[in-house]
Amino acid sequence: AQSVTQLGSHVSVSEGALVLLRCNYSSSVPPYLFWYVQYPNQGLQLLLKYTSAATLVKGINGFEAEFKKSETSFHLTKPSAHMSDAAEYFCAVGYGNNRLAFGKGNQVVVIP
Amino acid sequence: DTGVSQDPRHKITKRGQNVTFRCDPISEHNRLYWYRQTLGQGPEFLTYFQNEAQLEKSRLLSDRFSAERPKGSFSTLEIQRTEQGDSAMYLCASSLEGPSMPGKRDIQYFGAGTRLSVL
Numbered sequence: 001a002q003s004v005t006q007l008g009s010h011v012s013v014s015e016g017a018l019v020l021l022r023c024n025y026s027s028s029v030p031p032y033l034f035w036y037v038q039y040p041n042q043g044l045q046l047l048l049k050y051t052s053a054a055t056l057v058k059g060i061n062g063f064e065a066e067f068k069k070s071e072t073s074f075h076l077t078k079p080s081a082h083m084s085d086a087a088e089y090f091c092a093v094g095y096g097n098n099r100l101a102f103g104k105g106n107q108v109v110v111i112p
Numbered sequence: 113d114t115g116v117s118q119d120p121r122h123k124i125t126k127r128g129q130n131v132t133f134r135c136d137p138i139s140e141h142n143r144l145y146w147y148r149q150t151l152g153q154g155p156e157f158l159t160y161f162q163n164e165a166q167l168e169k170s171r172l173l174s175d176r177f178s179a180e181r182p183k184g185s186f187s188t189l190e191i192q193r194t195e196q197g198d199s200a201m202y203l204c205a206s207s208l209e210g211p212s213m214p215g216k217r218d219i220q221y222f223g224a225g226t227r228l229s230v231l
Contacts, residue, residue: 009152036222043116043203043222044155090154099145099168100220102154 004091006103014111019063019078021106023091026072032094033074035065038105039087047089050074061085086110114138116223118204124229125194132190133226137206144187145220146179148172149201161187162209194230201225 005024013019025031032051036044048059055067061084065076074091088107092100117136125131137144142163147155158177159169163184173179176194181187191198205220 004154006154034219041224043224044205046219046221049219092154094220099157099160099170100147100155101157104152105154 004093004101004103006091006106008106009104010107010109012109012111013081015083016080019076019081019085019108021076021089021091021108023065023074023076023103024072025074025091025093027093033065033067034092034094034100035059035063035074035076036090036092036102037061037087038090044090047076081108081110083110083112116204116206116221118202118223118226120226121224122227122229124231126231127196128193130190130192131194131228132188133202133204133228135187135189135204135206135223137186137204138208138221139185141206141208141221142184143207143209144181145205145207146187146189147203147205149203149225150199155203158189191228194228196230199228199230201227 003026034049035047037047038044047063048057050057050067058064063078065074067074088105090105091103094100119134123131145160146158148158149155157170158173159179161181164181176192179189203222203225205222207220
């Protein structure tokens with residue numbers, strides 16, 4: 001069974017500082033890994049997706065994530081936080097496209 | 113691409129009443145998923161359809177829950193005899209499974225959800 005761990009429900013970051021959100025997964029087979037972002041009163045929007053083509057994945061809005069098989073991690077980063085990055089971020093693992101297992105999410109607060 | 117739409121956006125009901133939600137997926141998508149999201153948690157998988165066939169149901173989907181996708185297009189999720197524990201955001205997602213759109217497979221596109229409050 002797949003599962004996802006996201007530590008630290010709330011993450012505060014200063015505007016212009018590095019954003020780092022950690023995600024560790026467990027999967028018995030090579031996984032599909034995703035990061036989604038959710039703004040208030042909106043659905044989830046895909047930030048990026050890993051499917052084994054490349055370990056460093058670039059997504060929208062300047063975000064990227066690196067797949068590290070040895071660490072079973074897929075951490076999300078952005079070099080410089082912007083006020084518009086304030087949202088909730090979810091890491092998810094999927095296999096065969098028949099379901100996604102999500103982490104509990106990180107609520108990102110950007111401090112001016 | 114009009115996206116996934118869900119109706120209603122908000123539903124308030126009294127305990128014991130039945131409610132039905134609708135999801136319209138992206139038009140060419142053959143897979144449709146339902147998830148439930150409670151406060152402070154990530155979405156949890158409920159069920160999914162390949163065209164009109166319901167292929168998997170989570171143990172979260174009790175006997176009071178039923179989902180249909182009669183013509184392989186829109187889907188409905190019905191909850192009978194609602195309980196306060198059913199209060200949550202119900203999310204619908206759709207995806208395209210097949211070789212016709214390389215690079216876009218396996219991405220689930222989510223609607224804005226239906227927020228259910230059971231009083």
